[in-house]
Every structure is written in C-alpha cells, then in structure tokens.
Amino acid sequence: FSATITEASQxxxxxxxxxxxxxxxxxxxxxxxxLSHITIAGSALHGMKExxxxxxxxxxxxxxxIHRHSCEEVFVVLKxxxxxxxxxxxxxxxxGTPQEFSIFPNSTFHIPVNDAHQIVNSNEREDLQMLAxxxxxxxxxxxxxxxxxxxxxxxxxxPYWDEQCLQSPQKDEL
Amino acid sequence: FSATITEASQxxxxxxxxxxxxxxxxxxxxxxxxLSHITIAGSALHGMKExxxxxxxxxxxxxxxIHRHSCEEVFVVLKxxxxxxxxxxxxxxxxGTPQEFSIFPNSTFHIPVNDAHQIVNSNEREDLQMLAxxxxxxxxxxxxxxxxxxxxxxxxxxPYWDEQCLQSPQKDEL
Ligand SMILES: [Zn+2]
Ligand SMILES: [Zn+2]
Numbered sequence: 121f122s123a124t125i126t127e128a129s130q131x132x133x134x135x136x137x138x139x140x141x142x143x144x145x146x147x148x149x150x151x152x153x154x155l156s157h158i159t160i161a162g163s164a165l166h167g168m169k170e171x172x173x174x175x176x177x178x179x180x181x182x183x184x185x186i187h188r189h190s191c192e193e194v195f196v197v198l199k200x201x202x203x204x205x206x207x208x209x210x211x212x213x214x215x216g217t218p219q220e221f222s223i224f225p226n227s228t229f230h231i232p233v234n235d236a237h238q239i240v241n242s243n244e245r246e247d248l249q250m251l252a253x254x255x256x257x258x259x260x261x262x263x264x265x266x267x268x269x270x271x272x273x274x275x276x277x278x279p280y281w282d283e284q285c286l287q288s289p290q291k292d293e294l
Numbered sequence: 295f296s297a298t299i300t301e302a303s304q305x306x307x308x309x310x311x312x313x314x315x316x317x318x319x320x321x322x323x324x325x326x327x328x329l330s331h332i333t334i335a336g337s338a339l340h341g342m343k344e345x346x347x348x349x350x351x352x353x354x355x356x357x358x359x360i361h362r363h364s365c366e367e368v369f370v371v372l373k374x375x376x377x378x379x380x381x382x383x384x385x386x387x388x389x390g391t392p393q394e395f396s397i398f399p400n401s402t403f404h405i406p407v408n409d410a411h412q413i414v415n416s417n418e419r420e421d422l423q424m425l426a427x428x429x430x431x432x433x434x435x436x437x438x439x440x441x442x443x444x445x446x447x448x449x450x451x452x453p454y455w456d457e458q459c460l461q462s463p464q465k466d467e468l
Binding site for chain 1: 365401425427430433
C-alpha cells in the first residue's frame with residue numbers, strides 16, 4: 121500500500137507549482153552509477169504530450185547506453201566535455217562503427233530519428249551536464265549491447281525515469 | 295541578387311557542423327528592441343521536424359508580444375528574473391486579465407497549447423535569458439494587441455526569426 125502511494129506521488133501531474141524551481145525537482149540515478157536525471161517537463165510527470173525536457177548529469181567516465189529511438193532529440197551542453205558516438209545506419213543491418221564528435225560547453229547537436237548513439241563523459245575530472253529535448257514522449261528506447269548488434273535485436277525499454285510511472289499497474293482503488 | 299544569397303544562407307540546412315558552438319550561431323533582434331534570438335535547433339535552419347529550441351535574451355523592460363500558438367512550449371530560465379502573464383481562456387471569447395507568475399534563474403514552466411501568454415523582463419538591471427522549446431515547428435503565432443482582443447481577431451504571424459525563410463519567395467533560378 122505504501123508502495124502505491126510512493127509511485128503515485130512520483131507520477132502525479134497535479135499539485136505541482138506552475139513555475140517550478142529546477143533545483144527542487146526530484147533527482148534520481150535510477151540505478152545507474154554516475155547518472156543524475158531530472159525531468160524538467162515530462163509526459164508522465166507534467167502531462168506534456170509533444171515534447172519532454174530533461175537535465176542530465178554524467179559523472180566522469182559514465183555514459184548512456186548505445187541506443188536509438190524514433191523521435192527527435194536535441195542536446196544543449198551546459199557544462200563539461202565528452203564524446204558523442206553516432207551511427208547513421210538505420211538503413212543497414214546493425215549500427216556499425218560510429219562516428220565520433222567532441223562535445224563541449226555551450227555546444228548543441230541533434231540526433232536524427234532512429235540513429236544509434238551514445239554519449240560518454242570522457243573527461244576524467246568534470247561532470248558533463250546537458251539539457252536534452254525529445255519529441256513524441258514518452259520515449260521508447262532500443263538498447264544495443266554493442267555497435268554490431270542487429271537493429272532487430274536491440275532491446276526495447278522505457279527509460280529508467282519513466283519505468284515506474286508507465287509500467288506500474290494503474291492505481292489501486294483500495 | 296545579393297539579397298537572394300543572403301536569404302539563402304540564413305535558411306540553409308547543409309554545410310553546418312554537426313556539433314555547433316551556440317556562441318557562434320547567428321543572433322538577431324529581428325527588429326525588436328531588446329531582444330536577442332538564437333535558433334539552437336530549428337525547422338528552417340536545421341531541418342528539425344518535431345521540436346525546435348531557441349535561446350532568447352530580453353533586455354530590461356523588453357517583452358514578448360501577447361500571443362498564443364497551437365503547440366507546446368517549455369521554458370528554462372538561465373539568467374535574470376521576470377514575469378509570466380498567462381490567460382488560460384482559450385475556451386472563452388478573449389484572453390482577459392492574465393494570471394501573473396514570477397520567473398527566476400533555474401526555473402521552468404510550460405505554456406498550455408493555445409493559452410495566450412506574455413513574458414516580460416521586469417528587472418531594471420539584468421537581462422532575462424531563457425531556453426525555449428516548442429513542438430510542431432515552424433511555429434505560427436497569433437498576436438493580441440491587448441488582453442481583451444477576441445481570439446478570432448489575433449493576428450497570425452510567423453515569428454521574426456522564421457519570416458525570412460518561410461515567407462520569402464523560393465530561390466530564384468537566375
Ligand atoms: Zn537518445
Ligand atoms: Zn509562446
């Protein structure tokens with residue numbers, strides 16, 4: 121019963137102030153070492169239907185999984201440096217060796233729909249902090265164990281931050 | 295002829311680096327005193343289809359027009375303070391007296407689809423700088439001269455930064 125309350129409160133749309141202080145928003149690593157994720161404006165949390173905005177911080181050495189999604193994604197790097205790996209190969213069997221790009225403070229880039237990508241904080245000393253914007257929330261992510269896994273074998277997941285709201289049973293009447 | 299070249303280069307998708315330095319992106323006030331607008335990721339400029347991201351800076355005293363649009367919009371305040379005016383009254387004849395909200399550094403809010411709104415830098419000393427995210431680009435904006443103009447009399451405009459790309463004639467073959 122208490123678990124139900126906790127879940128409900130993490131997924132609630134109502135009762136939030138209209139103008140929210142980002143530094144007071146819930147922050148979680150969702151079981152991933154080195155990641156801090158804040159949903160600034162989200163589908164499950166705030167009722168967004170067309171865009172979602174996140175603030176993500178990666179500790180030195182931490183990274184996203186190799187993944188793809190069928191929505192647009194825009195990044196704005198606020199702090200730190202890192203590497204973007206991008207495989208523009210949704211038309212062939214598997215991602216293959218990705219292109220590499222340096223990312224830096226005040227840089228921006230967007231991920232083409234369905235291109236496999238990974239972002240790594242390759243800086244040993246500094247956090248990498250980024251705003252991420254996606255279309256068509258909630259995002260469904262297909263995860264690859266490596267760059268040579270066939271697209272058809274990538275594993276479907278809701279991201280960690282949506283899992284609890286989207287996959288938990290609907291609220292219990294008791 | 296030279297005007298054609300200028301327009302084409304402002305609306306070009308190709309030839310941009312994949313990771314872009316925001317401080318090197320073109321910046322314009324589009325004839326509006328006190329406004330600096332940078333399209334970080336845009337429909338006309340970068341081929342975005344589902345989201346668009348802007349960086350906007352308002353000098354003390356400057357403001358957006360009172361306007362509405364039928365897309366979602368999320369703001370993240372990076373610097374400065376100001377006031378959001380919001381009239382949640384798309385179901386009645388005109389916006390009417392808006393609600394007032396203080397906005398501050400590291401705050402976020404989103405504008406419900408079709409709600410009339412205005413953002414004002416009400417701080418006499420500091421710039422107000424915000425990231426804005428919209429869905430369904432390019433945005434079509436309906437502008438109100440005041441809060442009591444009927445919704446049906448608001449004037450349709452592409453925003454200043456898209457006008458040149460979206461309303462100029464297609465490129466001359468000569
Ligand atoms: Zn992604
Ligand atoms: Zn707006």
